Amino acid sequence: MRCRRRSWFVGVLKPLSIVLLLFMIFTIVWLRSSVVSLEYRLSSLEKKKVELARDRKLLLAERSNLLAIGRLENTAAGSGFAFPDRMRVVYVKKGSDSDTYKASLLAKREH
């Protein structure tokens, strides 16, 4: 009785071990190939990142060039803007409160 039960167990265990072994081998192969394909994807994403960083640098350089003060002044002059007459510029000291002020260049009258 015991002998028959053991032979049945061994009979099941053998193919199960073979299936398990094959499964493990394929899992390892699958994992390895997944890592490699991920590395490929990462590599192509990195390439894209480098290209985007390159474009960003180019755009920053262009922005810097466009924001050159000489260029801005020429553009402003073309639009009718002029450098302010400093004798007519009023400097208001920043106060702690948020009140609005009236400012005038006329001399303040003594009361």
Place this chain on the structure above:
Amino acid sequence: MGKRPIILSAVIACGFIAVVLRLVDIMLLNHQWFLAKAKGQQTKREAVPVKRGIIMDRRGRELAVNLETESIYCDPAEVVKPDAVAAALSATINKRPEVILAKFDGKGRFDWIERKVSIEDAKRIKELKLKGIGFVPDAKRFYPKGNLASHIIGYVDIDNKGLEGIEQKYEKYLSARGEMVSVVRDARGNVLSEGLSKEIRGNNVVLTIDEGLQYIVEKNLDEAMEHWRAASATAIMMDPFTGEILAMASKPDFDLNNSAGVHAAERRNRAITDCYEPGSTFKIVVGTAAIEEGIVTPGTKFDCSAGFIEVGGRKIKDAHRHGVLTFKEVIQKSSNVGSIKVGLNLGREKVYQYIKRFGFGERTGIDLTGEVSGWIRTPDRWSGMSIGAISIGQEVAVTPLQVLRAYAVIANGGFLVKPYVVSEIRSHSGGLLHKTAPEKQRIISEKTIATFRNILKTVTEEGGTATGAAVDGNEVAGKTGTAQLMDPRTKRYSKDKFVSSFVGFVPANDPRLAMIVVIHEPKGAHYGGVVAGPIFKKIASESLSYLSVPRDDSEEKRLLLVSSNN
């Protein structure tokens, strides 16, 4: 068992034995050799891209940045149909086919075809899939402001090594050492990433220069060059209290993005490399020395009515004949006779002592390349007329920066400052690596400075030599200078070649900036007050607006009526 199965089994067994033997060879006997060979095929050594640090102005605006480009090389042994390849390359990179073809005749396995090609052009060439042609990523220095501050920033060579200006002086901070890394690749040469993309970057340099002020200075110098048809012009603007250079310009200048082929004269930073005789701006030395030594007061009188004075057998004249002048008027009207009399009262030793005290004859120590020390002889080598000539700014050679630094002493209350153009060095991630601390040393007493400052204020007032330098709304203290240039043919002072200058600071009582303007060989006029004074006025006026400096009288005259709405 038949014969055939036995043979088949034997063949299979032999096959297996052969495979096993080979495996033993690969995995046990010659393992190391095969491992090294496999690694060699699967990995590749790649250079990590190196980028120079960027140069910024004091407000963080970029003055020098990097652009990514590609450099094209060839392996002559691999090139197929050289004529066709040369023609194809020539169409994109604008280089004659013969020049490219000549590179294919080389015996080596590597030669550059074109350095720093734009990414678009490189892409176009890559699409042609030319055999024997390769590409290497390469960074190109780009100066977004073109000519602006060209003499300060400097430029780099084809290998991004600093050659002039800040690019050269701060090379060790801006550049970085490259390194090689191993990357895994497949049979087709595709790189397998390990998730680490590296880039080596140099440190960033922050200047004391302000782009806005630099632009104002350069714009006005360009106008002055055109108006006076001058040979060259220089202007420097400095914070008199710290020595920070806010703007420094020399004309002619050059485009930093096209520095190849530019004449050496255009590359010279004349503010620190060119010496000139300062003329009357040098009278500050005898002036302050005489007050400091208690020899004169502003009211001390000098008889200048003769219009000339004879020193060491040489007759030195005043530009205009004056009568009896007080010491204040001597400076205000820039009398040569009066200044020489002051110099004679001081004596040669004292005059020389004060010249050295103001830092003349020595480099200022500014952190730029090419600075010269100027020239001043020791008193034992002075001739009989030297005391007279030196008192009025002759027989000495100075740089514009030295003169400006001397006037900064009057502006800041008596301290000799060390000028500098780099305020900070930061790592590419923003960490502070170095911050320049201002250096100053007291050389004149505060009392003398206060007296002399009041005298310098009169120079731009009615009766002074530089009314044209007066700025609307703020008092200017300064001094004009008109010096004759030496004629190399006659070895005498030229009668039509002058150096006109104005140096001063504004607002006079609470200076925000000290500035010098020097115009070489103006045509049509030559007096410093006429030529350089108005340029000083224009630059100062625009700069004070830019810096939001209110006019002096805004509170005193109560021009500003401010009332709360509630």
